[in-house]
Amino acid sequence: MLTNKSSLKRRLQIVELVRKRGEVSVEELSQAFDVSSVTIRSDLTYLEQQRYLLRSFGKARYLAQKKGDDMLVPASDGTTRKSSETMIARFAAERVGDDEALMLGAGEIIHKVVPFLSDRSNLSLLVQDIGIAQTVQRFMHCELLLTGGQLEYGTTALTGPDAEASLARRPIDVCLLQACGLDRAGNLFAADHALARVAHAAAQAATRTIVVAYQPLLDERSGEVFASVHDIDTLLIDDGIDPPTLDAVSRNGLHLQRRDNGILEFRRNGS
Incomplete structure (x- = not known):
């Protein structure tokens, strides 16, 4: 008892x-x-x-x-995961307007954003993932550039110094990045060091940064830190997050704007 x-x-x-x-x-x-x-x-x-x-x-x-x-x-969560990731992707696309220069990082949710951008006009896209670039060509008619860089064996994401440097050479209105982890200090994690360096460079270069995540790991060993919640403008995440981590998001200046179908959208005031 x-x-x-x-x-x-x-x-x-x-x-x-x-x-x-x-x-x-x-x-x-x-x-x-x-x-x-x-x-x-x-x-x-x-x-x-x-x-x-x-x-x-x-x-x-x-x-x-x-x-x-x-x-x-x-419980099988395969269908739930797909549905939630698609919802997160749709909400992320809503944060992108016409005539913007957009950088797309790597990740399954980022990939799912692309069809929701098909009705935007005059977008300029800088894409890190070759697989995502192929989807852009299917769904969109816009300026499309790859970051450049090197491909690690078994991946489609470009990384390395050339990828990082390309982000500083072009104006970026919005970057969309995917996190695999989020700790109680508000740190956002990428899966490995190379991806974290590119994501960090993108967040530094962009006027606005949107981060998406589904069931991110909640410990401090979930990968490599690429940014803090304090440094981004929007966080879209599922609601399967423990209260202390949610408190960390609020402490770092992001405020809950929407709770819809198990998805939480946090934004900085004025973003």
């Missing part, structure tokens, strides 16, 4: 966070709730016994009741 109200509140929040994200690691939960991993494991043991979630290899997985059955099965 739970005798500590703070423990009860934390365990309810853990269930809600795992439900929204599908799967969360012990380390992420420890960071999110500022308690030890031993405490989190105790919480997860209790919640597994109560059949709220399933523990597996240092992670907690959400369990959904299978209709007409007593068995609990892991």
Whole structure:
């Protein structure tokens, strides 16, 4: 039996966070709730016994009741993820106007933005990802340039000094970047050092920076920092984020402007 109200509140929040994200690691939960991993494991043991979630290899997985059955099965979030990423992409496109110079970084959500820009007129696009450039050619009629740089084996994103330098040579009204992580200090992470350097250069060069993310990792080892929430103008993210991280977003000057279908849109005043 739970005798500590703070423990009860934390365990309810853990269930809600795992439900929204599908799967969360012990380390992420420890960071999110500022308690030890031993405490989190105790919480997860209790919640597994109560059949709220399933523990597996240092992670907690959400369990959904299978209709007409007593068995609990892991919830499938593939369809939800696609729908949420598409919604984030649509909201991001709404932040881009006609006649703007736009830089598109790398990432699946960034790729999904492209069709939503097809009705914009007189856009100028600087694109980092070759795959995204091919989609631009299918959906849009506009000026299209690649950043240049080098391709790492198995990727379609251009990185390196040439890619970074190209961002300083052209005026950029808006850059769209995708984050894989967000910590409680408000730092935004890219998957590796090379991607982070290009994203950082883009954010430095652009007049406005929009960052998108779906279920970003919430610990401090999620990749390489490319910017702080303090330095961007808009953050579009799913609502499966723990309260301390959301507080960090607000502390860094972004304010919640819209909550729609599980998506949160934060903007800086006047942006």
